[in-house]
Amino acid sequence: KKAYVFLKKGVSSAFKIISDLSFTQQPQDDSPMQVFDTPVEVSIVDAASAVITAYSGNVTLALGVNTGGGVLSGTLTKATVNGVATFNDLSIDEAGSYTLIGSANNGGLANVESSSFDLTEATHTLTAVQFATDSFGMISPSGSISPATLSGSAILELWSNLSPTF
Numbered sequence: 781k782k783a784y785v786f787l788k789k790g791v792s793s794a795f796k797i798i799s800d801l802s803f804t805q806q807p808q809d810d811s812p813m814q815v816f817d818t819p820v821e822v823s824i825v826d827a828a829s830a831v832i833t834a835y836s837g838n839v840t841l842a843l844g845v846n847t848g849g850g851v852l853s854g855t856l857t858k859a860t861v862n863g864v865a866t867f868n869d870l871s872i873d874e875a876g877s878y879t880l881i882g883s884a885n886n887g888g889l890a891n892v893e894s895s896s897f898d899l900t901e902a903t904h905t906l907t908a909v910q911f912a913t914d915s916f917g918m919i920s921p922s923g924s925i926s927p928a929t930l931s932g933s934a935i936l937e938l939w940s941n942l943s944p945t946f
Contacts (some may be wrong), residue, residue, distance in 0.1 A: 799827040801839065801882050801892040804864065812850065812875045812899040819868040822882040822892070824860060831863040838885045839865035844893050848876015875899050 805821035824835040854870040
């Protein structure tokens with residue numbers, strides 16, 4: 781990388797040369813179709829990895845590795861505040877392994893890729909109880925069905941196929 785510095789005659793204040801973009805808060809393993817639990821942060825840093833707080837500009841995120849075929853949603857371009865762009869509303873709609881790519885709109889900075897993270901379907905435990913009516917028409921438990929671990933889509937399918945009888 782080349783850096784050019786132009787100084788005027790006289791005393792100049794200290795300056796830092798912008799070096800790179802850096803994920804200062806990496807994306808974490810999570811679940812698809814929900815906002816990430818931990819905001820992602822991309823910072824503008826100098827050669828010593830110190831954040832350049834005077835930098836003002838935008839940072840944009842996009843998907844890099846995308847094994848799940850997901851779509852990245854949320855505010856994908858954020859302005860930096862004190863050299864840091866914070867993405868607090870990101871989500872991806874499919875399970876899989878991913879990376880994010882950060883890019884800046886000015887300063888000639890190279891893109892940066894996040895560490896890999898995985899989005900996996902959450903599992904839910906469903907316990908069902910059978911009910912029967914007695915001779916007075918009162919409903920009472922008549923037994924239970926052992927708990928089953930189902931994915932979210934299986935629970936929806938089970939729910940939609942229930943047909944209560946009275």
